[in-house]
Amino acid sequence: MAKITRELTLLNKYGMHVRPAGLFAKTASKYDCDVEVEKDGNVVAGKSIMALMTLEASCGSVLKVTADGDDAEECLDDIAALIGRKFDIPDEQ
């Protein structure tokens, strides 16, 4: 069992609104590990679009993403890549 935390910075223009949060949750849900996201002391479930949106994370926010489980490493890689690609949203690059 591995528990890993990484700090990831949001790069897309409008931050964690509906679609990024949805894509984040969808990506996290592909893995068995537990995923939590922390911002400014708020910790929420990483597989819930609703919870992620309540973080009020805008562009430039730093998220502490913790994955706990056998596939934690792959999960975080996947999430980091998604954030790095600015969620593939054309208007927010």
Place this chain on the structure above:
Amino acid sequence: MLTIAGLATARGLVSGPVYLYRGDEDIPVSEYAIPVGREGDEFMRLKKATADVGRDLETLIGVLSERSKDGQDAKVFEGHLMILEDPILKKEIGKLVVERRINAEAAVKRGIDKFRKQFQRMNDEYFRERVRDLDDVERRLLRALTGFTRSPHLDLSSPCIVVADDLTPSETVQLPRDKVLGFATNGGSTTSHVALLARAMGIPCVTGLGCVTQKVRPGAIVLLDGTAGTITVDPDEQAIAAFEALVQKQHESEQILHDGKPAGTLKDGGEVKIFANVHPGVPFGALKDMGARGVGLYRSEYLWLNGEKEPDEETQFEAYKAIAEYVRNLSPEAHVTIRALDIGGDKTVRGITVKENNPFLGNRSIRYLLSAKDVFRRQLRAILRASAFGRIKIMYPMVSCVEEMREAAVVMEEVKHELDEAGVKYDREIPVGAMIEVPAAAINARAIAKYCKFFSIGTNDLVQYTMAADRSNEEVAHLYQPTHPAVLTLMQHVIKVANELQLPVSVCGESASDPIVGVLWASMGTDVLSMSATYIPLMSKILRRLTRSDLDEYRELALSMNNGETGNEILDACRRWMERKIPDLETLLI
């Protein structure tokens, strides 16, 4: 400038400012406790509603992603789907039902409220606005659970084009007619209720536009082409000029009708009678100008749907009397055919219709009336009383067997007897007809004919039931083919039986107004085509170019194609024939 393509739902060209109609009033929700032991059922109800909303959203997403290249429109609803399926939200609402035994509606509201509060507290305006997405999901869930329909609070000071997500029948008819230039909606199909009503009201309408409500600002100028099915937002000068040229062309093609001959006159002087379909609540004063020779379908159910409860006998009587008196101006032989309460299926009235697993195969129309005889009796009394003021025929919708005609006849006799006792005047010989829209009735038309004075074929339902395909379900709408060989066989049979027995037969489905299909029904021997008044000039223009022997040729062409051809191939062959016969068909169709 932006042009969005949707479905050509009600013909006509119109331009004007946008009135953005947001259905965002609160849906009233009451909270109550679920009895111990019943929370499982309540949870299933919640699950079913969630699944229904999910399916609706998926359908919408599918349609939208096909339509736009980048799929941007669909993304909004993908977000809504994800919110709907969010594990935390789902668990929260489920827990309220199962553990705290709160009814599903209240649980949805409470569950979503919890998140809503968090959003409302946010500092960033952009994030605060996301609450709208939550509201939208909540509204969809509550609508699925309660069957709630909005009541319009439209404040239209000047004529506008109403742009909305979707409009219910009651919303549509309550709009001030003189202030609505056109309709454009995200959802809906060419046969949805807003479509039928727009056509009845003669208002151009485009449906199935996807995200049009998000693409227009209130007050923006749009060009709406209900014939081509497009809407153009912020048109440039060139687009406006092209649009005006089109309006001019339409006006010119309408001129050929001003030769004093009645609507439906053929090139060789013969005629096909054209009647109008009428909705109560929609002014019918223009029927004469449009050329209607009578009213072939009076949709009495809208008296119920408009008010959302049963209208009392007096209210009904006044409505029936008004239309009966009006038709006397149309033509010497004019009458109005009142369809008895056609309710159930997709036409629901709170307090009357109940939720059924399979509403289209359920307690609809004449079945409902025979199961609620007091309602039936009140309607018959009102219709009979009105028959003293003009020529009225009455027809029963969704007849499937002889038993229903017999049972209805018994009720009719009882009501007549009551009126006789009370000394009330009415037309003792009021003709009673059967709507042929269930395949069983079509096949068994000869037996049904023994109990009635006329047939009226409701092609919307007849096609839907023959093909077992819901016309409003986009996934299966391609199966809904009025020219399918099976439908043509049934139509031919019913018309033949009627002609042999010298029973008048009319077609009152929307297909009657279709230039290709409606002419086919006429060629097959129907006495009357009944359609939304707006379509009468169009049908008249087409018929004015054809002779009786053309119609015979047309019928032979369509009916000879039963050797493995598809419904669409038959339709294409018909269209090609029509284009050959009428080279400027396209101009006429504007």
